[in-house]
Amino acid sequence: MVPLFNYYHALNKLKRKRERYISKYDLPDNIKSLLKAPLPGLDDDLFEVDYVALDFETTGFYPEQDQILSVGYLPLSNQKILVSEAAETFIKSSEKIKAETAVINHIVPEMLEKGLPLDEVMDMLFSAITGKVLIAHGCIIEKRFLDYYIAKHFQLPPLPLLWVDTLSIEKSLTMHKGTHKSADFRLASTRARHGLPEYSAHGALIDALATAELYLALLKKRFAGTKASFRHLKIE
Amino acid sequence: MPQTLIPNIHDFLSKIDPFDKLPRELQRQIAGSIKITYLAKGEQVHFGGEHELRYLYVIRTGSMEQRKRSGMLRAKLSEEDLFGFTFLEEHKEDAEDYSATAIESTLLYLIPHAELLKILEEHPFFAEHFASNAQVRLHSALDVVWSDSEKGIFVKKVSDVASDKIAVVQSYTPIQEVARLIIEVCSPTAVVMEEGVIVGVITDRDMTKRVILAGVDIQSPVSEVMTLNPLTIGPNDLVLKASSLMMQHNIRSLPVVENNNVLGVLTTTHLVRNNRMQAVFLIQKINYAETAQDLALLTSERQAIFEALVEGQVNGDVIGHVMTMIMDAYNRRLIQMAEDHFGKVPCEYAWIVAGSHARNEIHMLSDQDSAIILSDNATASDRLYFQHFAMWICNALDACGFPLCTGKFMAANPKWCQPLRVWKAYYDKWVANPEYDCLLNVSVFLETRWLCGNQQFVSELQSHLFADIEKSNGFLPSLVRDSISVNPPLGIFNSLVLEKTGEHSNTLNIKRFALTLLVDLARIYGLSSGSQQTETTARFIHAHEQNILSEDMLKNVLGAFRFITQIRLSHQLEDLKEGREPDNQIDPNIFGSFERKHLKDAFRIISDLQDSAKLRFIRE
Incomplete structure (x- = not known):
């Protein structure tokens, strides 16, 4: 019974998916090593796994019509968020960004002019996340834009990466209390519920940091007094 | 890649001491080096072994407490507080002799020790902020920040601080006349006497409230509006006691009185030199x-x-x-x-x-x-x-x-x-069977x-005890016999009396071999001279006043008691500072020649007094 259970666990499904992906497609070197890096085991301690918290600032929700403005990420390992290894890069773009986006993101064309080309930023990102579990708040946006880039650039299907999503963990936690209908799951509101400080500034890196802190807080709450393992964590 | 800035971390650090003293560039460098962790309520900081990096910790949100290994509370910390300064002091081995536990969910910034040292080495000018801070934070708990002048005032005598200007009036004095005196003398309080005894007080505030507001005739006698049975304080009492009384009863001034003589007044203005005092x-x-x-x-x-x-x-x-x-x-x-x-x-x-x-x-x-x-x-x-x-x-x-x-x-x-x-x-x-029980x-x-x-129960019981002792012939002698069965360690520096084994090997128990002996002797002398006092010093003084202790001996004994008490307290302070559980075990090797000489003298005095007590109380 237990082995069968393990077999169908999302993490093991992801492992098999990765193996198929590697054997089926001809991959560039960096993507190959990204996917060849071992995934954590079902019973690995969640606090000892290496993570990267990630946030994209974009002009909208749809990669077909919107663009990535900036990428921010920083590692989390052994319960410590490593600010010294944080990265935030703006993406050089020829297209004009929408005025409303500029207001929301506080990103103005001058900042983007100083940015790096998307390919360069993505290469850096791939190497930074190799061997890491990805953390995002509402990872659907990051996933979508990443997958779109992979498809356009390498003509590959979506990458089988291991994501944990603070938004969906928070949802599963509050669901037990039956209050999720009215709840506000935005990053700032979720953080406030967990007693984390308010960050007035906004940006890809600050949001990635805010997400990493939230992830630690959620893990501590979710696994208080019990062993924290992937077996019992919702993954994406 | 150039270091990426996270403005909110920098903003936070730049506002707190001692980082606020650093130039912006160094603040940025530090902000860029931190690690962030999150502790759930009840979780402890892992200080880690040799292999782990050491950190200076800054509480971003939440609160924590530090406890010494003995479990004694060291400090309670909250947002913007720092700990882990010990690390900056030449890699102290016992730096982690305390634990730090989150008492609510806590977001913690960790500044790598190595990074800080590097920055401070390059900019030695700023190192002092961290060093002095380490002293402050190590030596006293965080909530209590005293300046030296504040520390001083509480252990002064009331007479050193109080004003000698106070209006003294009679109970029949008209209210208006009292008011005039209060203004003339510049005292916020007047003491009201009746036939040479203090019967009340009245303050300028009382005048406003009980006279003007209540519409009382200002020619009425002051006794109609005064506060009856006022609290007073003696000139030799500690300021701490006076302030505590004022706080407890929410009053702003206390007449200083000795044997029904009004000597002056102590007001909150004499105490509150600045608002920090509240903290103490x-x-x-x-x-x-x-x-x-x-x-x-x-x-x-x-x-x-x-x-x-x-x-x-x-x-x-x-x-x-x-x-x-x-x-x-x-x-x-x-x-x-x-x-x-x-x-x-x-x-x-x-x-x-x-x-x-x-x-x-x-x-x-x-x-x-x-x-x-x-x-x-x-x-x-x-x-x-x-x-x-x-x-x-x-x-x-x-x-x-x-x-x-x-x-x-x-x-x-x-x-x-x-x-x-x-x-x-x-x-x-x-008292009847001291040997038996x-x-x-x-x-x-x-x-x-x-x-x-x-309180009546206590005085009744005490009188009963004194009556018992007076009736008994054998009680005091048996107290003396019991007390002199332990002798002071006259040969302390010849290592004759040190504990030989166990945790306390080669140390001397200063309580058992010195202080207790003096306390016992004071009790014997005090009780035999009929003193109801309990304090060691007061008992010896009383015995001297009753002519059963010579002046010379009194001075010697008080000196010895003071010196040994000081040694014990300093030893406890050392223990506390080192994060050890304080005890009474003194290592004689730590003493310089000055202390050795005084300690030997003190032991000799105790021994002499034991001999005198034996002669005086045991008539064998």
Whole structure:
């Protein structure tokens, strides 16, 4: 019974998916090593796994019509968020960004002019996340834009990466209390519920940091007094 | 890649001491080097072994407490507080001799020690901010920040601080005349006398409230509007006591009075030199504490006060008094809480303290010695009430850092929670058969001091004891015999008396071989001269006044007592600073020649006094 259970666990499904992906497609070197890096085991301690918290600032929700403005990420390992290894890069773009986006993101064309080309930023990102579990708040946006880039650039299907999503963990936690209908799951509101400080500034890196802190807080709450393992964590 | 900035981390750090003293560029460098972690409530910081990096910790949100290995509270920390400074002091081996636990969810910034050292090495000018801060934070708990002048005022005598300007009027003096005097003398308070006795006070505020507002005729006698039975303070009392009284009763001035002579007045203006003073008012905080848990949180402040007093070379007697007042405040507040908790007390009682607490000689090691005297008409169920009551108080005191008495000389022990007649019978038995019953019982309860409840019970019991002693021929001699069975370590520096084995090898127990001997002798001399006083110094002085102790001997003995007390307190301070549990075990090798000489002298004086006591009290 237990082995069968393990077999169908999302993490093991992801492992098999990765193996198929590697054997089926001809991959560039960096993507190959990204996917060849071992995934954590079902019973690995969640606090000892290496993570990267990630946030994209974009002009909208749809990669077909919107663009990535900036990428921010920083590692989390052994319960410590490593600010010294944080990265935030703006993406050089020829297209004009929408005025409303500029207001929301506080990103103005001058900042983007100083940015790096998307390919360069993505290469850096791939190497930074190799061997890491990805953390995002509402990872659907990051996933979508990443997958779109992979498809356009390498003509590959979506990458089988291991994501944990603070938004969906928070949802599963509050669901037990039956209050999720009215709840506000935005990053700032979720953080406030967990007693984390308010960050007035906004940006890809600050949001990635805010997400990493939230992830630690959620893990501590979710696994208080019990062993924290992937077996019992919702993954994406 | 250039270092990426996270403005909110930088903003936070740049506002807190000592980072606010650094130039922006260094702040950025530090902000860029941090690691962030999150502790759930109850979780401890892992200081890690040799292999792990060490950090300076900054609390971003939440709160934490530090405890020493002994469990003693070291500090309570909250947002913007820092800890882990010890690391900056030449890699102290015992730097992690305390634990740090989150008392609520805490977001913690970790600044790598190595990174800070590197920055400070490059910019030695700023190193001082961190070094001095380390001192401050190590040596006293965070909540208590005293400047030296503030520290000083509390251990001064009232007469040193009070003003000698005070209006003294008669009870028949017209109100308007009193007001005129108050203005003329520049005193906010007038003391009202009647036939040479103080009967009341009136303040300028009372004038506004009770005269103008109430529309009283200003030609009426002042006795109509004065406050009856005013609180006063003696010129030799400690300012700490005066301030505590003022806080407790919410009054702004206290007449200074000695033998019905009005000497002056002490007002809050004399005390409140700046608003920081509020922080030191531990006693006020104790009085306002709502729960036993709140009280327990004040331990680190108490310890800081103790440390400041010892460090400031304050006389040991004064330290004992201050620490005793604080313990009294804890004990009284807990008694009030227990009365609320268990409901109205079912019969009359008195809560008494004994041993060093009764002698006003409390220090950081003192445990509890207490008892309850019940009314003789207490029923069995009343006694049950008081057992629960006392148990609750004793346990709460324990949680506040006053350990339970190992000999169980506590009100929580049913044996020491008895009606007055049983107590009288105890004393009869002990005094009649000192050899028969364990003498320790008597010696603890030979010093008792009233703390709460019916004071009459205590004085009645004390008179009974003195009558017993006077009737007995054998009691004092047996106290003396018992006391001189232990001799001071005259050969201390020849390592003759040091503990040979175990944890305390090659150290001397300064309490057992010196202080206790003096306390015992003071008791013998005090009781034999009919002194009702409990303090060691006061007992010797009384004995001298009754001509049973020569002036020369008195001076020597007081000097020895003071010196040994100082050594013990300094030793405890060292222990506390090093994060060890304070004890009485002194290593004689640490002394320089000055101390050695004085210590030898002190031991010799004790030995001489033992001989005199033997001659005087044991007529064999």
